[in-house]
Amino acid sequence: MTFADFVRLSRAYVWVLIGCTILGALLMIAKTTREPVLYAATSSGLVRVGNATDAGTEQGNSQLAEDKANLYAYLATKTPVAQEVIDELDLDVPPAAIAGRFTPSVDADVNALTITAIGTTPEEARDLANAVVEAVVVVAKEVDGDTGLTKIIPLEPAELPGAPFTPDYERAAMKGAAGGLAIAYAFLIARRLIDRKVRSAKHVEEATGAAVLGVIPKEEVLGRSNRGVRGDLGKAAEAFRQLRTNLRFVDIDNEPRKIVVTSALPGEGKSTVSSNIARLVAQAGTKVLLIDADLRRPMIATTFEVDGAVGLTQALAGDIDVTDVIVESGMANLSLLPAGRIPPNPSELLGSLKMKQMIDDLAVDYLVILDAPPLLPVTDAGLLSAFCDGALLVQASGKTQIEQSQHCRRILDQVGSRLLGVVLNKAPVKGANAIVYGGGYGGYGGYGGGYKSEYKALDAYSTAGKGRRRKSAAKTDKTGKVDKAARTSKAEKATKA
Structure with a gap:
C-alpha cells in the first residue's frame, strides 16, 4: 500500500x-x-564517607560514597528496610505490603540517593519517603559493618504531594x-x-491484460428501468462519451462492426452499458442496431419501452424475416432487435450458423451491438463472441472478483475471441476509490459546464418519441402503399408459433 x-x-x-x-x-x-488513588512523595540526600584532609583521600572517599549509594539503592526495596520503616512509623502492615512502594535512583555525579515512596494518602507517602532514607542507612550498617563514617545528608525532605499521580x-x-x-x-x-474485488482500473488491466476503455460512475438514474436511455445520465454522461470515443479508436484500420457486450456475472450493468453506448454512437451519426441476445433475461425491450413479444428467436426459427422484427427506438440512427419469445435452447440458437449469417448480413448496414448473457454462468456470450469482431467486458467495481475477471479472459481466449477492452462500471463517486478514478466525477468544473447546454439539447433530441415498429418496405402494392395486411399476417403467424 x-x-x-x-x-x-x-x-x-x-x-x-x-x-x-x-x-x-x-x-x-x-x-x-477502577485503579486506586495513589500519591507519590520524593526525598533525597547526599551520600558522604568520612572527612577527607587531602585530594587523594577525597577521591577515594568519593568512589566509596558512590559504591555506598548503589548499595543503599539496592537495599531500599528489600524486606529489612521495609521492616525498619514499619518499626519507625509504627505501622500495622507486613513488610511485603510496603517493600514494593519504594523506588530508588542514584545520581553518580554527585552521589545523591533519591527515594520515591507511594502511599494511599499524601501524609503516608511523605512519611514513607522520609523514613526509608534513614532505614536504608540502618540496614546498611548491619549488612557491611559500617563504623559510622558513612552518612546521608538530607537534601530535599519529602513534602505533601498536591495531587495523586494515579x-x-x-x-x-x-x-x-x-x-x-x-x-x-x-x-x-x-x-x-x-480484498480480491475489482476496485480500480489497475486491477482490471492486471487481471485481463486489456485496456480499460471507460470508467462509469455509480449513478442513480442508471439503476432505473430505462437505464438512463431516455433521460439525463447525470455524472455518467461524460464517462459514456469517453467510452464512445475510446471504442472508436480501438482499431482504426479495421473498425469493429459486430460487438458483443457481456460481463462476468449478472447485475454488473452490461445491459446499461450496451444500451447507452448504442444510443451515443447512434447520436454521433452511425447507424446502430442493438440486438438483445440475452435469451434468458432479455432487458432491451423494457429499457426502450418497445414491444418485445416478437424478435430474434422467431427470426432464427424462420417464422418471420429479421427485417420485419427490427424496431425503431424513437432515436435517430438507433434500431432495436428484441429477444422475442424465450426459447428452451438459447445456446443452440445463438451458436447456430444462421445466427452468424444473420449478424454478418446486418453488419453490412449497421454497427451491430449485441447485449449478451454473462460469461461465467452460461456459454452464450462465448459462442457469440467467436464469430463477432470482439467483446466488450463489463466489470462492476466492488463486486466482480479478480479471479472472475481472469476466468472471463480465459474463456474469450479459448473461443478465439478478441477482447476489445473493459468497462469498469458502478465506480463510487465518493470515498477512497473515487480518488483512484480522478477524485470523483463532480470535478469537471468549467470544462464540463461549457458544454452543458449542448449536451442537454442532444439528450432532448435523442429521447424524443417512443419506440415504434419499423415499417416494412419489402412489400408494396401498385400504388406504392405499404401492404399492411401481408406484414400483419406474418407477425401474427410468428406470435402464434
Missing part, C-alpha cells in the same frame, strides 16, 4: 477512525477509574485513543490487502 492509498483510505473512513479513537479513549478512561485520566485517554486508532487502521489496511 502506497502513501496515496493510505491517504485515500483515511479520507474514506475518517468517521470510522474518529469513532474508534473516541471509543478507545473512553474505554481506557473507564478502566482507569489514576491519570489524561494519559489514559491518550493511550486509549492511540490504541483505538491503531486497531482501526490495522483492520482497514488488512481488509484492503485481502
Whole structure:
C-alpha cells in the first residue's frame, strides 16, 4: 500500500477512525477509574564517607560514597528496610505490603540517593519517603559493618504531594485513543490487502491484460428501468462519451462492426452499458442496431419501452424475416432487435450458423451491438463472441472478483475471441476509490459546464418519441402503399408459433 492509498483510505473512513479513537479513549478512561488513588512523595540526600584532609583521600572517599549509594539503592526495596520503616512509623502492615512502594535512583555525579515512596494518602507517602532514607542507612550498617563514617545528608525532605499521580485520566485517554486508532487502521489496511474485488482500473488491466476503455460512475438514474436511455445520465454522461470515443479508436484500420457486450456475472450493468453506448454512437451519426441476445433475461425491450413479444428467436426459427422484427427506438440512427419469445435452447440458437449469417448480413448496414448473457454462468456470450469482431467486458467495481475477471479472459481466449477492452462500471463517486478514478466525477468544473447546454439539447433530441415498429418496405402494392395486411399476417403467424 502506497502513501496515496493510505491517504485515500483515511479520507474514506475518517468517521470510522474518529469513532474508534473516541471509543478507545473512553474505554481506557473507564478502566482507569477502577485503579486506586495513589500519591507519590520524593526525598533525597547526599551520600558522604568520612572527612577527607587531602585530594587523594577525597577521591577515594568519593568512589566509596558512590559504591555506598548503589548499595543503599539496592537495599531500599528489600524486606529489612521495609521492616525498619514499619518499626519507625509504627505501622500495622507486613513488610511485603510496603517493600514494593519504594523506588530508588542514584545520581553518580554527585552521589545523591533519591527515594520515591507511594502511599494511599499524601501524609503516608511523605512519611514513607522520609523514613526509608534513614532505614536504608540502618540496614546498611548491619549488612557491611559500617563504623559510622558513612552518612546521608538530607537534601530535599519529602513534602505533601498536591495531587495523586494515579489514576491519570489524561494519559489514559491518550493511550486509549492511540490504541483505538491503531486497531482501526490495522483492520482497514488488512481488509484492503485481502480484498480480491475489482476496485480500480489497475486491477482490471492486471487481471485481463486489456485496456480499460471507460470508467462509469455509480449513478442513480442508471439503476432505473430505462437505464438512463431516455433521460439525463447525470455524472455518467461524460464517462459514456469517453467510452464512445475510446471504442472508436480501438482499431482504426479495421473498425469493429459486430460487438458483443457481456460481463462476468449478472447485475454488473452490461445491459446499461450496451444500451447507452448504442444510443451515443447512434447520436454521433452511425447507424446502430442493438440486438438483445440475452435469451434468458432479455432487458432491451423494457429499457426502450418497445414491444418485445416478437424478435430474434422467431427470426432464427424462420417464422418471420429479421427485417420485419427490427424496431425503431424513437432515436435517430438507433434500431432495436428484441429477444422475442424465450426459447428452451438459447445456446443452440445463438451458436447456430444462421445466427452468424444473420449478424454478418446486418453488419453490412449497421454497427451491430449485441447485449449478451454473462460469461461465467452460461456459454452464450462465448459462442457469440467467436464469430463477432470482439467483446466488450463489463466489470462492476466492488463486486466482480479478480479471479472472475481472469476466468472471463480465459474463456474469450479459448473461443478465439478478441477482447476489445473493459468497462469498469458502478465506480463510487465518493470515498477512497473515487480518488483512484480522478477524485470523483463532480470535478469537471468549467470544462464540463461549457458544454452543458449542448449536451442537454442532444439528450432532448435523442429521447424524443417512443419506440415504434419499423415499417416494412419489402412489400408494396401498385400504388406504392405499404401492404399492411401481408406484414400483419406474418407477425401474427410468428406470435402464434
